[in-house]
Amino acid sequence: MSAQLFAGDVTVGDTVGELVVTPTEITLFRFSAMTWNPHRIHFDTPYAATEGYPGPLVHAHLHGSYLARLVVEWAGPRSRLTRFRWQNRQYAVPGDELRITGTVTSVDGRLVSCELAETNQRGETCAPGWATVELPEKNS
């Protein structure tokens, strides 16, 4: 479990930790199964090749899940994610090293907003994201 941040603990420009994940074909298979997603692009390498990809594609919502995970782990279990958005920019395949990072962009009382990015080992942005979390008061 991650540590707990409190209101007043962060300032604009702080980094939002770092998360590095390397999804495998098993990761993609299990994500497809859990989300009841039968699209072959996510588990069938020969099929993915017919669409010009070097391997099955990491799901859009898995990219989003990694971005959201960084924020909630950084903020701590008593914080509350209130807003989160992300976009898909660049595909990823099993074996790609995905680095998720973020920076605090605004602090308004207990509400902290962050800009996030998931990049691959070539430095390409696969998915940018934005999140707002509500931190607890220290004495709450």
Place this chain on the structure above:
Amino acid sequence: MTALIDEAYERARAGVGKVQEIPLGVLAERDVQRFSLVVGHADGPYQDRAAAADLGHDGLLAAPLYLTAVLGWETGPAEDDLLADGNSTTPLGDVDVAGLRLMGGGQDLTFHEPVVAGLDVVMHAEVTAVTRKEGRSGPLLVIEVHRRYVDATDGRLLVECHESFLAR
């Protein structure tokens, strides 16, 4: 290809503004746990009831994207009724996309209440806009969907999601 996109555009536009109410049922603890595990929430309130209760939750906490990442909450079509690429012919409920392939473009989520295992959830889904565009590899549709997830027992709004899909 252009004719197919044009046909899909007209069909999808006919579904704009219609709200579909889809009961998701009671969120099963094991499903909530498994999704969390796949995305990396391997402990704490996502996996341990006592940890969730310590935070005031009545059940295991769902990962933020759990509700909005699951594509199908019902049994779904038989395999023979899927497209050759595995996709459903009706990935957006009864909105007709004429067999086009959909790709998720991103989501914009607002979290109103914690989502925990044991909640009985209903989803209200509406296609809010369909736009025809010229992409680098030809014409495509951008389909905007708004979903509201509410507690079936008291109508509390849990999560709102605006999602865009690219259809080719």
